[in-house]
Amino acid sequence: MSDRPAPPDLDEAALARGIRDGDPQVFEQIVRNYGGRLLSVTRRILRDEDAARDAVQDAFISAFRSRRQFKADSRVSTWLHRIAVNAALMKLRSQRRKPETPIEGFLPSFTEDGHHTDRFVAWTERGIDLAGDDEDARSWLGPLYNNIGWEYYEAGEFEEALTAFRLGLGIREEASQEAQPVEIARYAVGKALRALGRSDEAVPLLERAVAWAEAAGAPDGWFHEELALEYAALRRDADGAVHARAAIPLLERDDPDFVADGERAAQLRTIAALE
Secondary structure: OOOOOOOOOOOHHHHHHHHHHOOHHHHHHHHHHHHHHHHHHHHHHHOOHHHHHHHHHHHHHHHHHOHHHOOOOOOHHHHHHHHHHHHHHHHHHHHHHOOOOOOOOOOOOEOOOOOEOOOHHHHHHHHHHHHHHOHHHHHHHHHHHHHHHHHHHHOOOHHHHHHHHHHHHHHHHHHOOOHHHHHHHHHHHHHHHHHOOOHHHHHHHHHHHHHHHHHOOOOOHHHHHHHHHHHHHOOOHHHHHHHHHHHHHHHHHHOHHHHHOHHHHHHHHHHHOOO
């Protein structure tokens, strides 16, 4: 997905606070960490792959809607397991009353270790529809548009990625009480614009993100790196060199993939050497 690594997993106490607060990033982590496990549970009950995925989706939606009833002394895994079992049993009762034809691709497909497979875009689009219909779930929309944007970006569908990223940015500007998710959304829009050869439009977004991070006392290597690449695309070599030199030590500290990716590191060092 993006060059930015996923945020570190939160401990149980932080997850509990995030659940009760409706923190979209916490629910992203829950989907990422528990999706595969819940799918195993619903598979055993329903013995139908599509119905099992449907039950997992219902479980996550139920978890979000009932988040205020989550008790701080409960384990997240136990809470989700109970919700998933109930969702699967309800699905089973519904099937017995009214047999249904499974709808292929309705929910995300998970590998055994919980990672998404190629149905993730279709599932995310359905999540966007659901969140758009539920005022209480609209805080999901920013992360959902971000997720689908990176899926399109990695597939080389940059116009679609740009559309998704811009929608996510708009939602986060409207709803976010924290600046960081908004600036990360600007970064994503900038990357998509550069991929489309439109770095002149991307530069103001990245300049704003870099300025925010510096003012917050938390300089961001990914922001500096992307701004350096945007400047390089516009042949603004001196400006690019400044930000490449700022990015390198930050990425060496914060992004393990940067050191491992020789081509990426070499490109940034080349820009840093330009004047």
